[in-house]
Amino acid sequence: MALEFKGVSKSFNLDTGQELTAVRDINFKVEKGEFVSVVGPSGCGKSTILSMTAGLYQPTTGEVRVSGELVTKPNPHVGFMLQKDLLLPWRTIIKNVEFGLESRGVPRAQRRERAMAELERCHLAGFENHYPYQLSGGMRQRAALARTLAIDPDIILLDEPFSALDAQTKLLIQNSFAETIMEAGITTLLITHDLSEAVIMSDRVLVLSERPGTVMCEMPIDLPDRAHPLKRRQLPEVHQHAAEIFTLLRLDQRAA
Known part of the structure; x- marks a missing residue:
């Protein structure tokens, strides 16, 4: 259950x-x-x-x-996604996806590998070095999903x-x-x-x-x-x- x-x-x-x-x-x-x-x-x-x-x-x-x-x-x-994507505007997309892992003390190389895997799963490979303002609303929501998936929630x-x-x-x-x-x-x-x-x-x-x-x-x-x-x-x-x-x-x- x-x-x-x-x-x-x-x-x-x-x-x-x-x-x-x-x-x-x-x-x-x-x-x-x-x-x-x-x-x-x-x-x-x-x-x-x-x-x-x-x-x-x-x-x-x-x-x-x-x-x-x-x-x-x-x-x-438990991963939580709200109406707004709440991406941090001063961080690149991959840095945003890494954020939860970084907060948990996951080593840099490991969190980068995990973040890239989730960006690929969410069809955002190639946009990892963009900033949130450079993405469409739909892409930002996919980035927020990648950030949520990166922490491996149940x-x-x-x-x-x-x-x-x-x-x-x-x-x-x-x-x-x-x-x-x-x-x-x-x-x-x-x-x-x-x-x-x-x-x-x-x-x-x-x-x-x-x-x-x-x-x-x-x-x-x-x-x-x-x-x-x-x-x-x-x-x-x-x-x-x-x-x-x-x-x-x-x-x-x-x-x-």
């Missing part, structure tokens, strides 16, 4: 003295190598789930386990990493990410507001309710070619799944 949430709730104390419950009684499991998306309305606790997986927050109640180990602090086996957390890209670039990068992550065999948890994206990228979609977020539905995505979202996008089942998720979210919104 790569990831398990067991009876997890998370509350925050506000400056007003009130308590805000972000998620309540979250239960789900993610198998090794599985790609799972989390969708739900704004404010339902999707990012809180990622932060607890990474060990940035601790649950108020319940347990979060990564590879069977209880998460009690930031976890070096799990990658993706917090809407494609949302800032234009439509054409988004499709291409989704395909590139899917191929790369599946080739690496890495367990992945994606947050997105794009229901079609959730369907074409995933083995399974978790649908969260309005805040406090609970798992309303776990929808298996039994479609071929997970490594090729562009092919999946052409299947009529994609629209059917997306419509089912949309209906669930609308019914929950009306009930709230």
Whole structure:
């Protein structure tokens, strides 16, 4: 088991003295190598789930386990990618990819070899000595993925990493990410507001309710070619799944 949430709730104390419950009684499991998306309305606790997986927050109640180990602090086996690539502008691309390894004290020759391997995997060989400003948005996101893969994570957390890209670039990068992550065999948890994206990228979609977020539905995505979202996008089942998720979210919104 790569990831398990067991009876997890998370509350925050506000400056007003009130308590805000972000998620309540979250239960789900993610198998090794599985790609799972989390969708739900704004404010339902999707990012809180990622932060607890990474060990940035601790649950108020319940347990979060990564590879069977209880998460009690930031976890070096979890890679985190946000909406922005957060590349350091004063470092070359290869130096950016090396950054996590450098922070862990990996010798220079070893981290350079590892960084070059990940740049090649992410189709960025030849751009290692460029600076971030010299790359397109899609290339910068691929560089951010290479940096994440370089630390050899057990799990990658993706917090809407494609949302800032234009439509054409988004499709291409989704395909590139899917191929790369599946080739690496890495367990992945994606947050997105794009229901079609959730369907074409995933083995399974978790649908969260309005805040406090609970798992309303776990929808298996039994479609071929997970490594090729562009092919999946052409299947009529994609629209059917997306419509089912949309209906669930609308019914929950009306009930709230």
